[in-house]
Amino acid sequence: CYHTKIITTSPKAKIAGAVHIEFDEHDALKSAREIVKTAIENFSNRKGNIYIPDEQTNQIAGFSHETINYLLGGLFRASYRPLNDNIINGRIRGVAGVVGCNNARVKHNEAHITMVKELIKNDVLVITTGCNAIACAEAGLMVPEAAREFAGKGLAEVCETVGIPPVLHMGSCVDNSRILMAATAMVKDGGLGDDISDLPVAGAAPEWMSEKAISIGQYFVGSGVFTVFGVTWPTLGSKEVTEFLFKDFEDMYGGMWAFEPDPIKAAQLMIAHIDKKRKVLGIDKARERVLYDMEMRRELDAV
Template sequence: MLSGGIRGAAAFVGCNNPKVEHDASIVKMIKHLISHDVIVVVTGCAAHAVAKAGLLLKEAKEIVGPGLKKVCGLLDILPVLHQGSCVDISRNLQLVGELANYLKLDISDLPVVGAAPEWMSEKAVAIGMYVVGSGIDAWFGVVPPVTGGPFVADYLLNKMEDDYGSKFFVEPDPDKAAEQMLQRIESKRKKLNI
């Protein structure tokens, strides 16, 4: 990330939701991110979605941005990495935590983001809370059942950032969500002067 080959990293988790087209948001967002040099890790149902779309094959290197393509070639890795079941998000957070410690930064300073674009179970929301509470912004593509409580919605979408350096974003349009993720990654890179 410091050399600029990889712009940032994104973790995708979550289920498939009957309210949205099956796998479409997950795949569309990930394709957009890897084409802009963001490496992606996936767990759970998000991993199934990208596997069906061919993004866990070496051929996926052909649709990535030039910086990520170079890194993938040098390390002989894929631009999308499978990390286990959805509850294995702790592996991602451990890796990010070790990177933050190595760089002597807070996790919330790093250009990393998370998403559960098609979540449907409370488990995905709990994972999202773990991610945001650890300092990583998280995107939901389906509105969680918090809109009836204005205080709760305002805290999760705005004020939570004051406490954790991160917050939730709710954006049902996968193109807009992926672009918001890129903007957030770039703003964190700018703060780090990279």
């Protein structure tokens, strides 16, 4: 009824009845312009029952693995060291990758926003892609000022110092590999174990719907990340298969699946996993920062 045109861009994924505008990766701007022009030309066909809200929000996107490196360490010393240090000293409790689709079975964006707000409130830095990123941007979580309003004290302090939002947009849903690149960089930088499964991190897709989300989730689990999905879970009919995925996988991969449709409970599962990893690493108690005066220094020298 809105005369919406479906446009396919890959020769491998054409749809009957859709308009096909092939994406030329050597001239992406040309393909993008053609698609935008098609949309503009079709706009006059949208008549009647149209509601476009007046509200507008800003967002800062484009936090690729390389950009995070640069933002944290600067041009000459680009590294994840400041992130690792702030995880070790407890200002940042851990990192969560919250990604994935919207699902028509639940209220649009509600689980995404509720989960992400619960995580950042508890000092967990969120990195995101795909439709979760759009939801977070709409909710105003992707500007540096969001740290003061929504994040816990420790995370807000780090975000304000570096000038980043508490939720970092790492790209589209096919860019999830960037999240694992970030996790690998954290391991390489040292101080947080020897494997991704040692890190105080967790993953989630609170409103997933596409099979692709399951395969991406398995990529996370197989890499050692505890990953929780919402809405529905396809193996609940079999106790054996479900226990295999939710429990036995941990011994095999270091990461395992979980299912929890309530976004607050799901966020708490992720935080509990992050705390479990912090304890194993011996960083479960934030280090007290003591400022030494001259007298205290003299006492130290005398020892």
